Amino acid sequence: MTEMTGTTFDHGGGVRSLRVPIPDNPLGHTLVYVVDTDRGPVLIDTGWDDPTSWDALFAGLTACGTSVSDLHGVVITHHHPDHHGLSGRVREASGAWVAMHAADTAIVRRARGTRPDRWYTYMTEKLAAAGAPEEHLTPLRTARRRTLPGLSPALPDREIVPGDLLPLPGRRLRAIWTPGHTPGHVCLHLEEDHPAGLPGRGRLFSGDHVLPEITPHIGLYEDPDDATVTDPLGDYLDSLERVGRLAPAEILPAHQYPFTDAPARVAELLTHHESRLTDLLALLATPLTPWQLAERMEWNRPWEQIPYGSRNIAVSEAEAHLRRLVKLGRAEAVAGSDPVTYAAV
Ligand SMILES: [Zn+2]
Protein backbone atom coordinates (compact mmCIF):
# COMPACT_ATOMS: atom_id res chain seq x y z
CA MET A 1 0.00 0.00 0.00
CA THR A 2 1.45 3.34 -1.07
CA GLU A 3 0.33 6.63 0.40
CA MET A 4 -0.62 9.08 -2.37
CA THR A 5 -1.83 11.91 -0.16
CA GLY A 6 -2.50 11.87 3.61
CA THR A 7 -5.96 10.44 2.93
CA THR A 8 -5.51 8.58 -0.37
CA PHE A 9 -3.77 5.23 -0.81
CA ASP A 10 -2.77 3.03 -3.75
CA HIS A 11 -3.24 -0.69 -2.99
CA GLY A 12 -1.87 -1.79 -6.37
CA GLY A 13 -3.59 -3.68 -9.16
CA GLY A 14 -6.01 -0.86 -9.98
CA VAL A 15 -7.37 -0.43 -6.45
CA ARG A 16 -7.09 2.77 -4.46
CA SER A 17 -8.79 4.04 -1.32
CA LEU A 18 -9.71 7.36 0.15
CA ARG A 19 -10.85 8.37 3.61
CA VAL A 20 -14.29 9.91 3.89
CA PRO A 21 -14.83 11.39 7.37
CA ILE A 22 -17.81 10.42 9.56
CA PRO A 23 -18.69 13.58 11.51
CA ASP A 24 -18.77 13.30 15.33
CA ASN A 25 -18.05 9.58 15.34
CA PRO A 26 -15.16 7.79 17.07
CA LEU A 27 -14.74 5.53 14.00
CA GLY A 28 -13.34 8.61 12.25
CA HIS A 29 -13.76 7.70 8.61
CA THR A 30 -15.01 5.24 6.05
CA LEU A 31 -12.48 3.79 3.62
CA VAL A 32 -14.04 4.16 0.19
CA TYR A 33 -12.34 1.98 -2.44
CA VAL A 34 -11.92 2.93 -6.08
CA VAL A 35 -11.66 -0.06 -8.42
CA ASP A 36 -10.62 0.66 -12.01
CA THR A 37 -12.63 -1.08 -14.72
CA ASP A 38 -12.64 -0.88 -18.52
CA ARG A 39 -15.72 1.34 -18.30
CA GLY A 40 -14.47 3.74 -15.62
CA PRO A 41 -13.89 3.54 -11.88
CA VAL A 42 -16.35 1.77 -9.56
CA LEU A 43 -16.68 2.67 -5.88
CA ILE A 44 -17.05 0.22 -3.02
CA ASP A 45 -19.25 2.25 -0.59
CA THR A 46 -19.58 6.04 -0.67
CA GLY A 47 -19.50 7.50 2.86
CA TRP A 48 -21.62 9.61 5.19
CA ASP A 49 -24.06 12.15 3.74
CA ASP A 50 -22.53 15.40 4.96
CA PRO A 51 -20.99 18.37 3.09
CA THR A 52 -17.49 17.77 4.52
CA SER A 53 -17.69 14.08 3.63
CA TRP A 54 -18.80 14.90 0.10
CA ASP A 55 -15.88 17.36 -0.26
CA ALA A 56 -13.47 14.65 0.96
CA LEU A 57 -14.86 12.13 -1.55
CA PHE A 58 -14.63 14.70 -4.34
CA ALA A 59 -11.04 15.69 -3.45
CA GLY A 60 -10.02 12.06 -2.95
CA LEU A 61 -11.23 11.07 -6.42
CA THR A 62 -9.29 13.97 -7.91
CA ALA A 63 -6.16 12.81 -6.04
CA CYS A 64 -6.77 9.37 -7.60
CA GLY A 65 -6.65 10.99 -11.03
CA THR A 66 -10.37 10.65 -11.69
CA SER A 67 -13.56 12.48 -10.76
CA VAL A 68 -17.10 11.84 -9.55
CA SER A 69 -18.48 12.34 -13.06
CA ASP A 70 -16.26 9.53 -14.41
CA LEU A 71 -17.71 6.88 -12.06
CA HIS A 72 -19.30 3.86 -13.72
CA GLY A 73 -20.93 2.20 -10.72
CA VAL A 74 -21.26 1.98 -6.95
CA VAL A 75 -21.22 -1.31 -5.02
CA ILE A 76 -22.59 -1.00 -1.47
CA THR A 77 -21.53 -3.47 1.23
CA HIS A 78 -24.56 -2.64 3.43
CA HIS A 79 -27.19 0.01 3.96
CA HIS A 80 -25.68 1.88 6.96
CA PRO A 81 -25.33 5.64 6.41
CA ASP A 82 -21.52 5.65 6.74
CA HIS A 83 -21.45 3.34 3.67
CA HIS A 84 -24.50 4.26 1.61
CA GLY A 85 -25.03 7.90 2.67
CA LEU A 86 -23.54 9.60 -0.37
CA SER A 87 -24.75 7.09 -2.98
CA GLY A 88 -27.65 9.25 -4.13
CA ARG A 89 -25.43 12.26 -4.61
CA VAL A 90 -22.81 10.23 -6.48
CA ARG A 91 -25.47 8.82 -8.79
CA GLU A 92 -26.86 12.29 -9.51
CA ALA A 93 -23.40 13.63 -10.35
CA SER A 94 -22.29 10.68 -12.50
CA GLY A 95 -25.21 8.57 -13.70
CA ALA A 96 -23.48 5.57 -12.05
CA TRP A 97 -25.61 2.55 -11.07
CA VAL A 98 -25.90 1.69 -7.36
CA ALA A 99 -25.96 -1.99 -6.35
CA MET A 100 -26.98 -3.54 -3.01
CA HIS A 101 -28.12 -6.93 -1.69
CA ALA A 102 -31.92 -7.36 -1.78
CA ALA A 103 -32.27 -7.76 2.01
CA ASP A 104 -30.66 -4.36 2.66
CA THR A 105 -32.51 -2.77 -0.26
CA ALA A 106 -35.73 -3.91 1.43
CA ILE A 107 -34.65 -2.02 4.56
CA VAL A 108 -33.89 1.09 2.50
CA ARG A 109 -37.27 0.87 0.80
CA ARG A 110 -39.11 0.51 4.12
CA ALA A 111 -37.06 3.30 5.77
CA ARG A 112 -38.09 5.64 2.96
CA GLY A 113 -41.73 4.74 3.58
CA THR A 114 -41.65 4.81 7.40
CA ARG A 115 -43.03 7.86 9.11
CA PRO A 116 -40.82 9.05 12.01
CA ASP A 117 -43.67 8.68 14.54
CA ARG A 118 -44.11 5.03 13.54
CA TRP A 119 -40.40 4.47 14.10
CA TYR A 120 -40.51 6.11 17.56
CA THR A 121 -43.53 4.02 18.56
CA TYR A 122 -41.82 0.84 17.39
CA MET A 123 -38.60 1.63 19.31
CA THR A 124 -40.51 2.58 22.47
CA GLU A 125 -42.50 -0.66 22.44
CA LYS A 126 -39.44 -2.75 21.69
CA LEU A 127 -37.40 -1.20 24.51
CA ALA A 128 -40.31 -1.51 26.95
CA ALA A 129 -40.59 -5.22 26.07
CA ALA A 130 -36.84 -5.56 26.69
CA GLY A 131 -37.34 -4.20 30.21
CA ALA A 132 -36.07 -0.62 29.72
CA PRO A 133 -36.94 1.61 32.72
CA GLU A 134 -39.54 4.36 32.32
CA GLU A 135 -36.89 7.09 32.59
CA HIS A 136 -35.28 5.71 29.41
CA LEU A 137 -38.60 5.55 27.54
CA THR A 138 -39.86 9.05 28.42
CA PRO A 139 -37.58 10.92 25.96
CA LEU A 140 -38.80 8.61 23.16
CA ARG A 141 -42.45 9.21 24.04
CA THR A 142 -42.00 12.98 24.10
CA ALA A 143 -39.54 13.36 21.16
CA ARG A 144 -40.43 15.78 18.39
CA ARG A 145 -41.39 13.05 15.98
CA ARG A 146 -40.85 14.92 12.77
CA THR A 147 -37.63 13.78 11.23
CA LEU A 148 -35.05 11.08 11.74
CA PRO A 149 -31.57 11.10 10.23
CA GLY A 150 -30.95 8.53 7.53
CA LEU A 151 -34.61 7.97 6.73
CA SER A 152 -34.29 8.94 3.09
CA PRO A 153 -31.43 6.83 1.76
CA ALA A 154 -31.11 6.36 -2.02
CA LEU A 155 -32.98 3.40 -3.49
CA PRO A 156 -30.41 1.16 -5.26
CA ASP A 157 -31.09 0.38 -8.92
CA ARG A 158 -29.23 -2.95 -9.15
CA GLU A 159 -29.30 -6.07 -7.02
CA ILE A 160 -26.19 -7.79 -5.73
CA VAL A 161 -26.85 -11.52 -6.12
CA PRO A 162 -24.79 -13.73 -3.77
CA GLY A 163 -22.21 -15.79 -5.62
CA ASP A 164 -22.46 -13.74 -8.81
CA LEU A 165 -19.72 -11.73 -10.46
CA LEU A 166 -20.52 -8.02 -10.45
CA PRO A 167 -20.76 -6.24 -13.82
CA LEU A 168 -17.26 -4.74 -13.69
CA PRO A 169 -15.79 -4.94 -17.21
CA GLY A 170 -12.26 -6.33 -17.08
CA ARG A 171 -12.41 -7.33 -13.39
CA ARG A 172 -13.46 -10.39 -11.41
CA LEU A 173 -15.36 -9.17 -8.36
CA ARG A 174 -17.66 -11.72 -6.76
CA ALA A 175 -20.38 -11.07 -4.17
CA ILE A 176 -20.11 -13.08 -0.95
CA TRP A 177 -23.25 -12.78 1.21
CA THR A 178 -22.22 -12.21 4.83
CA PRO A 179 -25.37 -11.45 6.86
CA GLY A 180 -25.07 -10.60 10.56
CA HIS A 181 -24.09 -6.93 10.90
CA THR A 182 -27.07 -6.30 8.60
CA PRO A 183 -29.24 -8.93 6.87
CA GLY A 184 -27.94 -7.99 3.42
CA HIS A 185 -24.29 -7.31 4.19
CA VAL A 186 -21.95 -8.47 1.42
CA CYS A 187 -18.20 -8.79 1.12
CA LEU A 188 -16.72 -8.41 -2.35
CA HIS A 189 -14.05 -10.85 -3.41
CA LEU A 190 -11.60 -9.54 -5.98
CA GLU A 191 -10.50 -12.90 -7.34
CA GLU A 192 -7.42 -11.67 -9.19
CA ASP A 193 -3.98 -12.57 -7.77
CA HIS A 194 -2.65 -10.22 -5.11
CA PRO A 195 -0.59 -7.49 -6.88
CA ALA A 196 2.33 -7.95 -4.45
CA GLY A 197 2.12 -11.74 -4.71
CA LEU A 198 0.97 -12.27 -1.11
CA PRO A 199 -0.13 -15.87 -0.49
CA GLY A 200 -3.88 -16.49 -0.40
CA ARG A 201 -6.82 -16.08 -2.71
CA GLY A 202 -7.20 -12.54 -4.01
CA ARG A 203 -8.43 -9.63 -1.91
CA LEU A 204 -11.64 -9.17 0.05
CA PHE A 205 -13.49 -5.88 0.50
CA SER A 206 -14.98 -6.72 3.88
CA GLY A 207 -17.22 -3.72 4.67
CA ASP A 208 -17.96 -3.87 8.40
CA HIS A 209 -17.98 -7.67 8.54
CA VAL A 210 -14.31 -8.16 9.46
CA LEU A 211 -12.29 -5.22 10.82
CA PRO A 212 -8.74 -5.41 12.18
CA GLU A 213 -9.38 -4.11 15.72
CA ILE A 214 -13.11 -3.60 16.15
CA THR A 215 -15.82 -6.18 16.71
CA PRO A 216 -18.72 -5.06 14.53
CA HIS A 217 -22.06 -4.41 16.20
CA ILE A 218 -24.38 -7.40 16.00
CA GLY A 219 -27.85 -6.42 17.12
CA LEU A 220 -31.33 -7.37 16.05
CA TYR A 221 -32.35 -6.50 12.50
CA GLU A 222 -34.56 -3.58 13.63
CA ASP A 223 -37.54 -3.42 11.31
CA PRO A 224 -41.02 -2.18 12.26
CA ASP A 225 -42.57 -4.14 9.37
CA ASP A 226 -40.94 -7.50 9.86
CA ALA A 227 -41.85 -9.71 12.82
CA THR A 228 -39.61 -12.63 11.74
CA VAL A 229 -37.61 -14.01 14.67
CA THR A 230 -34.11 -13.82 13.26
CA ASP A 231 -30.78 -14.95 14.69
CA PRO A 232 -28.32 -12.24 13.55
CA LEU A 233 -25.47 -13.49 15.74
CA GLY A 234 -25.87 -17.00 14.33
CA ASP A 235 -25.88 -15.49 10.82
CA TYR A 236 -22.76 -13.52 11.65
CA LEU A 237 -20.81 -16.50 12.99
CA ASP A 238 -21.70 -18.53 9.87
CA SER A 239 -20.63 -15.62 7.66
CA LEU A 240 -17.33 -15.36 9.53
CA GLU A 241 -16.56 -18.99 8.81
CA ARG A 242 -17.32 -18.35 5.14
CA VAL A 243 -14.62 -15.65 5.06
CA GLY A 244 -12.18 -17.85 6.95
CA ARG A 245 -12.61 -20.62 4.37
CA LEU A 246 -12.12 -18.13 1.53
CA ALA A 247 -8.66 -17.28 2.95
CA PRO A 248 -8.04 -14.07 0.99
CA ALA A 249 -4.46 -12.79 0.80
CA GLU A 250 -5.55 -9.40 2.12
CA ILE A 251 -8.62 -7.85 3.69
CA LEU A 252 -9.58 -4.35 2.62
CA PRO A 253 -12.05 -3.24 5.33
CA ALA A 254 -14.33 -0.19 5.36
CA HIS A 255 -12.79 1.22 8.56
CA GLN A 256 -9.31 1.34 10.12
CA TYR A 257 -6.72 -0.27 7.77
CA PRO A 258 -6.06 -3.25 5.45
CA PHE A 259 -4.54 -6.41 6.93
CA THR A 260 -3.46 -9.96 6.07
CA ASP A 261 -4.07 -13.37 7.69
CA ALA A 262 -7.85 -13.30 7.51
CA PRO A 263 -8.24 -16.81 9.02
CA ALA A 264 -6.42 -15.66 12.19
CA ARG A 265 -8.69 -12.61 12.58
CA VAL A 266 -11.76 -14.77 11.94
CA ALA A 267 -10.62 -17.24 14.63
CA GLU A 268 -10.16 -14.32 17.07
CA LEU A 269 -13.66 -13.03 16.41
CA LEU A 270 -15.21 -16.50 16.79
CA THR A 271 -13.39 -16.97 20.10
CA HIS A 272 -14.49 -13.52 21.27
CA HIS A 273 -18.17 -14.32 20.67
CA GLU A 274 -17.91 -17.80 22.18
CA SER A 275 -16.40 -16.44 25.40
CA ARG A 276 -18.97 -13.64 25.48
CA LEU A 277 -21.79 -16.19 25.23
CA THR A 278 -20.20 -18.17 28.08
CA ASP A 279 -19.99 -15.00 30.23
CA LEU A 280 -23.65 -14.25 29.54
CA LEU A 281 -24.69 -17.75 30.55
CA ALA A 282 -23.02 -17.16 33.94
CA LEU A 283 -24.99 -13.90 34.32
CA LEU A 284 -28.19 -15.74 33.41
CA ALA A 285 -27.94 -17.94 36.51
CA THR A 286 -30.45 -15.31 37.72
CA PRO A 287 -33.34 -14.57 35.32
CA LEU A 288 -32.78 -11.21 33.59
CA THR A 289 -34.56 -9.02 31.05
CA PRO A 290 -32.48 -8.04 28.00
CA TRP A 291 -32.07 -4.58 29.55
CA GLN A 292 -30.78 -6.03 32.84
CA LEU A 293 -28.45 -8.29 30.91
CA ALA A 294 -27.09 -5.31 28.94
CA GLU A 295 -26.49 -3.43 32.22
CA ARG A 296 -24.38 -6.34 33.47
CA MET A 297 -22.49 -7.14 30.26
CA GLU A 298 -18.95 -5.90 29.68
CA TRP A 299 -18.75 -2.84 27.45
CA ASN A 300 -15.91 -0.45 26.65
CA ARG A 301 -16.97 1.64 29.67
CA PRO A 302 -19.21 1.30 32.73
CA TRP A 303 -22.97 1.24 31.99
CA GLU A 304 -23.53 4.56 33.85
CA GLN A 305 -21.22 6.26 31.35
CA ILE A 306 -22.80 4.83 28.22
CA PRO A 307 -24.73 7.56 26.40
CA TYR A 308 -28.46 7.27 25.76
CA GLY A 309 -28.35 6.24 22.09
CA SER A 310 -25.58 3.71 22.68
CA ARG A 311 -27.67 2.03 25.37
CA ASN A 312 -30.28 1.24 22.73
CA ILE A 313 -27.57 -0.36 20.61
CA ALA A 314 -26.23 -2.26 23.64
CA VAL A 315 -29.68 -3.69 24.44
CA SER A 316 -30.08 -4.76 20.83
CA GLU A 317 -26.73 -6.53 21.09
CA ALA A 318 -27.79 -8.23 24.35
CA GLU A 319 -30.98 -9.42 22.61
CA ALA A 320 -29.00 -10.82 19.67
CA HIS A 321 -26.90 -12.84 22.12
CA LEU A 322 -30.03 -14.06 23.94
CA ARG A 323 -31.56 -15.17 20.63
CA ARG A 324 -28.42 -17.17 19.93
CA LEU A 325 -28.41 -18.82 23.38
CA VAL A 326 -32.11 -19.68 23.08
CA LYS A 327 -31.56 -21.12 19.63
CA LEU A 328 -28.67 -23.23 20.95
CA GLY A 329 -30.89 -24.45 23.79
CA ARG A 330 -28.57 -22.92 26.39
CA ALA A 331 -31.09 -20.36 27.71
CA GLU A 332 -34.86 -19.92 27.68
CA ALA A 333 -37.59 -17.41 28.43
CA VAL A 334 -39.07 -17.72 31.92
CA ALA A 335 -42.76 -18.63 31.54
CA GLY A 336 -45.15 -15.95 32.72
CA SER A 337 -42.50 -13.21 33.16
CA ASP A 338 -43.41 -9.70 31.94
CA PRO A 339 -41.27 -8.08 30.67
CA VAL A 340 -39.81 -11.39 29.61
CA THR A 341 -36.78 -12.58 31.56
CA TYR A 342 -34.32 -15.22 30.39
CA ALA A 343 -32.40 -17.82 32.35
CA ALA A 344 -29.63 -20.29 31.59
CA VAL A 345 -30.88 -23.83 31.08
ZN1 LIG B 1 -22.26 -0.88 9.46
Ligand SMILES: [Zn+2]
Ligand atom coordinates in the same frame (compact mmCIF):
# COMPACT_ATOMS: atom_id res chain seq x y z
ZN1 LIG C 1 -19.39 1.16 9.03
